[in-house]
Amino acid sequence: MRESWLGRHHPGTWEPVTGGESGASVFRHADGSRFAKSVPAQHQELLEQERDRVEWLSAQGVPCPRVLDWTVDDDAACLVTSTVVGVPADSVPMQSLHRAWPSITDAVRGLHGLSTEDCPFERGLRRMFATAQDVVARGAVNPDFLPEEQQRTPPRDLLVRLAEQVEERAAQEAADTVVCHGDLCLPNIMLNPDTLAFAGFIDLGRLGKADRYADIALLLANARETWADEDRASGADQAFADGYDIVLDIDRQRFYLHLDPLTWG
Numbered sequence: 001m002r003e004s005w006l007g008r009h010h011p012g013t014w015e016p017v018t019g020g021e022s023g024a025s026v027f028r029h030a031d032g033s034r035f036a037k038s039v040p041a042q043h044q045e046l047l048e049q050e051r052d053r054v055e056w057l058s059a060q061g062v063p064c065p066r067v068l069d070w071t072v073d074d075d076a077a078c079l080v081t082s083t084v085v086g087v088p089a090d091s092v093p094m095q096s097l098h099r100a101w102p103s104i105t106d107a108v109r110g111l112h113g114l115s116t117e118d119c120p121f122e123r124g125l126r127r128m129f130a131t132a133q134d135v136v137a138r139g140a141v142n143p144d145f146l147p148e149e150q151q152r153t154p155p156r157d158l159l160v161r162l163a164e165q166v167e168e169r170a171a172q173e174a175a176d177t178v179v180c181h182g183d184l185c186l187p188n189i190m191l192n193p194d195t196l197a198f199a200g201f202i203d204l205g206r207l208g209k210a211d212r213y214a215d216i217a218l219l220l221a222n223a224r225e226t227w228a229d230e231d232r233a234s235g236a237d238q239a240f241a242d243g244y245d246i247v248l249d250i251d252r253q254r255f256y257l258h259l260d261p262l263t264w265g
Contacts, residue, residue: 028083034068036080044077050205051079053121057207060114063107063200086199090186090226097186097226100196101236104189105243107198108215112178116209119179123208125170132159132262140265147258155262162259169255173211182206184215185222213249216240217256 013030024047027036039047057064065081072078089097089104135141141155150158181188183206190199220237227233241248 038078053204053207084190084200086190087193088187089189103198114179121208123210135265145261178212180210180215184219213252213256217253
């Protein structure tokens with residue numbers, strides 16, 4: 001989307017935002033109060049889904065953006081949301097992330113504690129696996145998203161390995177479904193820059209009911225890019241487990257960590 005289109009529908013000075021894998025055009029208002037995300041009109045359904053999820057989660061009292069405006073015409077669809085004031089958790093140094101870790105843990109536990117009966121959005125394993133099958137069939141897997149040890153393995157082989165576990169994991173999910181963020185990595189967790197307390201979740205386009213490990217696997221793996229060594233990473237995993245009040249299931253964690261990269265494309 002060109003800035004001129006955005007300016008016609010939402011007057012003001014908008015600055016392009018770099019980064020992200022969604023394929024949408026993202027702009028930040030010059031005063032810092034709001035963001036605009038746009039897609040071509042033929043892809044508006046995905047942005048509508050994000051709009052609905054933002055509206056629902058904000059109504060649950062969970063810190064996150066608020067929907068400010070929604071615009072569609074023959075060229076594009078645009079979602080304008082409020083800014084969650086803070087800094088992304090991946091932008092702080094290791095010691096700061098260590099300080100923030102209990103607050104992040106509490107926020108994730110709170111999100112997962114929302115009523116699934118009240119959540120209208122699905123992101124279950126069957127849906128995730130069907131998405132992975134489509135991405136793999138189209139040859140659209142981004143190898144950079146894969147764990148390093150899997151980057152030379154054909155995605156079809158990776159999918160076959162996961163398929164062998166689907167029935168077992170689906171049974172686990174049925175007994176342990178929560179409201180998941182869906183892309184729970186550090187860039188999507190905002191922190192208060194002064195106190196390092198959790199400030200809010202962003203990028204909610206994949207929010208929905210799923211196995212809690214769909215979130216936990218991503219968060220712990222992504223945080224390992226900040227911890228200095230394996231001892232610190234293992235300590236952080238255990239601190240999360242203690243604060244969340246869970247005994248980590250490593251096999252379940254690994255399954256979702258390996259499935260997620262196949263669902264982007």
